[in-house]
Amino acid sequence: MQIPDLDLQQPRSLKEAWTSLEGDASFDWMGGGTDLLCNYKWGINVPQKVISLRQTVELQGGAGTLAAGRTLYEIQQDPILQKDFPALSYAASVIASPxxxxxxxxxxxxxxxxxxxHFNQTLEWRRAHGSCLKAEADVCRVLPYPGNLCVAAYSGDMAPVLxxxxxNFVLAGPSGExxxxxxxxxxxxxxxxYEDKTQEEILLRAELxxxxxxxxxxxxxxxxxxTFDFPEGGVAAAVLWKDGKVVQARLATTAYASVPCLYPEISASLEGGELTEVHIEAAAEALFLAVRPMKNTSMSPAYRKKMARVLCRRALKACTSDY
Ligand SMILES: Cc1cc2nc3c(=O)[nH]c(=O)nc-3n(C[C@H](O)[C@H](O)[C@H](O)COP(=O)(O)OP(=O)(O)OC[C@H]3O[C@@H](n4cnc5c(N)ncnc54)[C@H](O)[C@@H]3O)c2cc1C
Known part of the structure; x- marks a missing residue:
């Protein structure tokens, strides 16, 4: 499997990045290329032009920042993030491989x-199998009825923690930030x-x-x-404590839907009192009922659903060590 011929641009500034588009609609921004290049080898969404943002100065950031151009290794090793936002360093440390x-x-x-x-497969595999809605076919193979909705899973580890x-995310386009x-x-x-991003826009950084x-x-x-594997399920729990009581809580998941999800109603049920075993079990049960994994990853949907309860329980218990 070889990477197809591509026009590679390596702009050093945002201005250069947009200039290099030259009105071309068939392009991808590229960070490290660890996902994009695999996809290209598999004949997935190959554009005419790839614009690498590795040397684009506006995306670089120093210690303690969440600049889009920082590597996951830098986020994992950053002493400021480790101290102030340990869940972010931890999430980075369990992604893929060193x-x-x-x-x-x-x-x-x-x-x-x-x-x-049905999508992240070689072109030959997809041809033999009949492909899917996200690639060359016009029907979803996971949910054939009605078949016109793609249910591919969002499987990033950093988004639920953020x-x-x-x-917040800071985006830049030709007309500003x-x-x-x-x-x-x-x-x-x-x-x-995306709900809120145009193709031309570039993600500059996340801000807390x-x-x-x-x-x-x-x-x-x-x-x-x-090591190495994408999440089959992921749960982030966040608690704001005051005098041993939960002032505010947030629960977020990844890999259970096409988006990383927040669960405001379940989180609200944790607020205003202590975080006892009873509260944790009730929230874990509610999350178990809320998630709807599809048959589109390696593990069975039933097991992934069951594990949402376990992951939620573990994440909330880990939060109790701080109050
Ligand atoms: C074997 C393997 C295991 C993996 N395991 C995991 C895992 O466990 N968890 C996980 O979360 N991921 C995993 N990944 C996926 C991937 O490696 C990571 O998500 C990685 O962080 C992607 O970053 P990248 O810079 O390489 O993205 P790229 O491949 O360069 O880009 C990914 C997408 O982001 C867009 N993009 C990149 N930067 C910008 C920007 N600044 N502005 C606008 N668009 C941009 C690109 O256009 C593209 O659509 C795995 C990948 C492999 C190959």
């Missing part, structure tokens, strides 16, 4: 394409369209609210092997 983390960027992780058993911290709440960014659509450091956040991930 080699991939040294190349993969935060921006690429947050904008990771959705995944499906949602739990209440993050704007800030979008991470909770409004993703659209529930496996064909990977000032008070984010006061929250206790924990992330739990389900995967086949303890």
């Amino acid at each position: 080699l991939i983390r040294r190349t993969a960027t935060l921006g690429g992780n947050l904008l990771l394409d959705t995944r499906c058993w 949602l739990a911290y209440g993050a 704007r800030t979008v709440p991470a909770s409004n960014f993703y659209a529930e659509d496996g064909i990977r369209r 609210p000032k008070e984010a450091g006061n929250w206790t956040v924990a992330y739990q991930k389900l995967r086949l092997r303890k």
